[in-house]
Amino acid sequence: xxxxxxxxxxxxxxxxxxxxxxxxxxxxxxxxxxxxxxxxxxxxxxxxxxxxxxxxxxxxxxxxxxxxxxxxxxxxxxxxxxxxxxxxxxxxxxxxxxxxxxxxxxxxxxxxxxxxxxxxxxxxxxxxxxxxxxxxxxxxxxxxxxxxxxxxxxxxxxxxxxxxxxxxxxxxxxxxxxxxxxxxxxxxxxxxxxxxxxxxxxxxxxxx
Numbered sequence: 001x002x003x004x005x006x007x008x009x010x011x012x013x014x015x016x017x018x019x020x021x022x023x024x025x026x027x028x029x030x031x032x033x034x035x036x037x038x039x040x041x042x043x044x045x046x047x048x049x050x051x052x053x054x055x056x057x058x059x060x061x062x063x064x065x066x067x068x069x070x071x072x073x074x075x076x077x078x079x080x081x082x083x084x085x086x087x088x089x090x091x092x093x094x095x096x097x098x099x100x101x102x103x104x105x106x107x108x109x110x111x112x113x114x115x116x117x118x119x120x121x122x123x124x125x126x127x128x129x130x131x132x133x134x135x136x137x138x139x140x141x142x143x144x145x146x147x148x149x150x151x152x153x154x155x156x157x158x159x160x161x162x163x164x165x166x167x168x169x170x171x172x173x174x175x176x177x178x179x180x181x182x183x184x185x186x187x188x189x190x191x192x193x194x195x196x197x198x199x200x201x202x203x204x205x206x207x208x
């Protein structure tokens with residue numbers, strides 16, 4: 001079964017979240033579930049995709065205390081068929097993160113660290129943000145900014161698809177954990193995100 005929630009990762013109001021490093025096999029995960037859409041699972045060609053598919057569902061079962069059925073809407077957002085919680089899911093490497101709230105939209109993103117972020121940051125940060133966020137020199141800060149925009153996109157949807165033009169991250173100090181202020185530029189909606197960073201992953205999450 002998944003490990004319990006790591007220490008130092010805070011909850012937001014009534015939101016729940018769980019981070020889990022998947023070490024089980026596909027068969028071991030299948031044995032923990034009874035509500036598996038086998039046709040959907042078989043569409044996943046690689047074991048990695050099957051592990052992500054099953055791992056998300058096992059993690060949600062662990063988080064909520066009962067097994068749920070997950071579907072995806074036209075924009076690719078996951079939802080529970082019983083509508084009991086708003087959910088968000090993320091996976092990177094062997095890590096899976098899930099988040100749930102009974103009434104508020106949520107967004108979560110987990111990323112395994114990579115130096116490639118320094119080659120990509122001009123695509124998701126505006127020139128103003130680049131200047132404010134170390135000019136692309138601080139890899140940890142870039143990783144947090146990327147995950148923050150991913151988490152926001154999962155809440156807002158297609159109206160935030162252009163990360164550099166539609167989402168604004170305000171300057172923040174890089175620590176092990178902290179808060180980030182952000183804005184959806186077209187609507188001027190303000191958001192507060194929480195981040196947690198360690199050597200294995202960067203995690204950012206938000207409840208609208």
